[in-house]
């Protein structure tokens with residue numbers, strides 16, 4: 272039978288995994304420190320298992336399994352259903368921890384570094400899951416592209432895409448690339464899963480019953496592709512009921528007996544791929560990171576908008592409340608400042624018969640006091656004029672034919688608390704009116720203080736209450752998002768994703784939510800101010816004095832910043848829930 276487009280050797284273009292391994296070693300030095308072992312030396316097995324035992328509680332699956340698979344070898348793991356084939360492959364992939372024994376994969380000891388540095392190992396391993404594990408919200412092509420981006424983000428996107436298309440074509444799925452997993456038959460899904468594992472040319476391939484759902488003709492293609500991967504130098508381990516492969520060895524489970532394989536081909540020497548230039552790799556890394564983090568985060572955000580909506584709404588309301596409260600705060604501060612300004616003046620009434628020399632002496636004495644900021648002389652006529660300007664006092668003034676207002680010195684204190692002392696200084700002076708020497712507001716300070724405390728307390732209380740409500744709403748919807756994406760994150764982690772690839776899209780999602788909520792609140796505040804200023808400027812300046820365009824600009828900027836910060840924080844919070 273002729274199988275058109277079967278060979279994948281043609282895909283071995285620039286930058287396969289083995290190429291970037293050298294670059295990756297330098298770049299991921301901290302991660303490398305976690306590895307307990309030397310690099311895989313040539314001739315050394317890529318997979319080595321000794322005395323491996325695994326049991327789930329009391330159920331022992333297998334005991335004393337030993338196996339070594341070198342580059343270019345294909346080993347088939349056989350056994351009846353429930354004999355532990357999947358369990359063995361999962362152990363080799365770091366999904367399970369061995370009960371006993373040691374596991375070395377690509378020169379790294381899995382039994383010791385379980386969990387830590389697993390991503391590094393998994394990027395070297397292609398895994399074909401028995402239950403496919405495709406990401407349901409990505410198309411067939413996107414599933415393969417994602418795996419390639421994860422395993423080698425320094426590969427240019429154009430190369431990644433071409434490879435993904437070629438491998439789909441090789442599995443006669445070229446026409447189904449745009450279909451979502453749910454739109455594919457089980458056989459087609461399994462072929463996509465095979466394509467995903469093969470596309471990156473991993474040095475180790477683990478295939479868990481890779482042809483169970485596939486028709487005979489396509490199963491033949493898959494078998495040939497796996498054999499070819501081994502022929503090109505990969506270590507291939509296939510779990511299967513029967514050994515229908517040209518294998519080098521067969522491992523029978525659960526006994527762990529090793530049988531000779533049949534017709535195993537000698538491994539060919541694979542061509543060393545060309546290593547792309549550094550700038551190309553860096554550029555590709557940036558582009559792939561952008562796709563993996565920003566684009567995928569925004570895409571998830573749009574897709575999960577229904578789940579995000581409650582968080583978005585409560586964040587926007589919280590921000591709106593903060594914005595309004597800060598405007599009220601500005602207005603209160605403005606009123607307070609004006610009241611303090613008025614209250615810091617001590618009016619020293621001059622005696623009607625005061626000699627100009629005495630007045631000058633009193634003025635000089637007060638001006639010399641460090642607590643006094645300035646002194647203004649007010650003549651009787653001026654006082655009358657000023658009184659006429661005020662509604663109540665003007666009527667009072669008109670009752671009398673003579674001027675009832677005495678001349679005075681308006682002494683401005685530097686600090687509001689000093690008005691009493693300054694008044695005492697003037698009292699008893701020959702120039703001051705003996706019966707009614709001064710007029711000032713002695714309680715202004717404590718009154719202002721009390722007002723500030725009450726207004727601040729009410730504001731803080733409201734804010735805290737709303738913060739609490741908003742926190743629970745946001746946390747709830749983050750949990751919903753995390754739950755919705757649990758499977759996705761799990762699979763991405765199984766593909767060997769680095770931490771930032773997992774966390775990044777979440778942060779982008781949070782940032783988008785926060786920014787949107789902040790912008791919404793800012794728009795309401797700015798729009799409200801614009802309308803008020805346009806149509807009810809007089810009322811507005813009375814209700815919120817001092818909250819002018821400058822204050823509005825600060826509030827808008829503050830809301831946008833708060834949106835971004837809170838968004839990122841809630842995203843990280845959601846991610847932590849996911850890990851737990």
Ligand SMILES: Nc1ncnc2c1ncn2[C@@H]1O[C@H](COP(=O)(O)OP(=O)(O)O)[C@@H](O)[C@H]1O
Pocket residue numbers: 327330332350351352353354355356357358359
């Ligand atoms: N996570 C698990 N918890 C408990 N038992 C498990 C778990 N995974 C597998 N098993 C049990 O281990 C045995 C081997 O399973 P598995 O490796 O899936 O078999 P196979 O792939 O050969 O059909 C089965 O009896 C199965 O029920």
Ligand SMILES: [Mg+2]
Pocket residue numbers: 356357358401479480
């Ligand atoms: Mg199985």
